Amino acid sequence: MDSMSPLTLGFVASLTAGLMTAIGALPVLFTRNPNRGIRDLALGFAAGVMLAASFFSLIIPSLEASGLRYGGNILPAAIACAAILLGIGMVALLNELLPHEHFQQGREGPEAASIRRIWLFIIAITIHNLPEGLAVGVAFGAGGVEGGMPLAIGIGLQNAPEGLAVAVSLLGVGYSRWRSWSIAALTGLVEPAGGLLGAGIVSTSQVLLPWGLAFAAGAMLYVVSHEIIPETHRSGHQKKATLGLSIGLVLMLFLDVSLG
Numbered sequence: 001m002d003s004m005s006p007l008t009l010g011f012v013a014s015l016t017a018g019l020m021t022a023i024g025a026l027p028v029l030f031t032r033n034p035n036r037g038i039r040d041l042a043l044g045f046a047a048g049v050m051l052a053a054s055f056f057s058l059i060i061p062s063l064e065a066s067g068l069r070y071g072g073n074i075l076p077a078a079i080a081c082a083a084i085l086l087g088i089g090m091v092a093l094l095n096e097l098l099p100h101e102h103f104q105q106g107r108e109g110p111e112a113a114s115i116r117r118i119w120l121f122i123i124a125i126t127i128h129n130l131p132e133g134l135a136v137g138v139a140f141g142a143g144g145v146e147g148g149m150p151l152a153i154g155i156g157l158q159n160a161p162e163g164l165a166v167a168v169s170l171l172g173v174g175y176s177r178w179r180s181w182s183i184a185a186l187t188g189l190v191e192p193a194g195g196l197l198g199a200g201i202v203s204t205s206q207v208l209l210p211w212g213l214a215f216a217a218g219a220m221l222y223v224v225s226h227e228i229i230p231e232t233h234r235s236g237h238q239k240k241a242t243l244g245l246s247i248g249l250v251l252m253l254f255l256d257v258s259l260g
Helices: 006-029 036-070 075-097 117-172 177-204 206-232 238-259
Strands: 100-102 106-108
Touching: 006 117, 006 177, 036 075, 036 117, 036 206, 036 238, 075 117, 075 206, 117 177, 117 206, 117 238, 177 206, 206 238
Parallel strands: none
Antiparallel strands: 100 106
């Protein structure tokens, strides 16, 4: 893998992480539907991985990259803060402009009566998955295999329960097992596009490196706060969701320290 370019590494790693969504959704083809508590536990795990990844794999490396370039003044912190807010703003803008529908919260964004409900689900999941692929691509573009591998593994691990959660939710609104799995699997293929974009941006210019890292972190933080945590707390399974978040956070921390 060391012989690959950062662009290729970012694409391959984000593609592999995205395919874990399809693997995670496989149980819906063969077993009874997991209950809502299991789904919220899985989504909590995904939130924990994304929280830890945002700070340990993206924000801290952003501060370090800025520090090497600009020295130990307020500029590294200012760049990180500005880029995080830009990342949050980008996903918030997508959330407002694109018609989409959440599993429990219902429809958001512009009126889209002519768009079939299935595509509203897909757009919502696309908004969710794009920042994950972006983060993996940025990490590989910034630090190569050593810098990107912990994040790619963490995102891949959280994509498996996330894929299951998406497939189970689609089953719950009337889709067949095969169709639910297929849609969940296809949503993971959004991540390579984000990975290619992220790796390309930070590979183009080292000046953009700290901005790209913190931007990707901000995008993921928005998804955690606006999408995942409210969803896991909607049905009275806060304890399971918090347990999942805790496990995901410490697992991602362990991966980042042991592999980074």
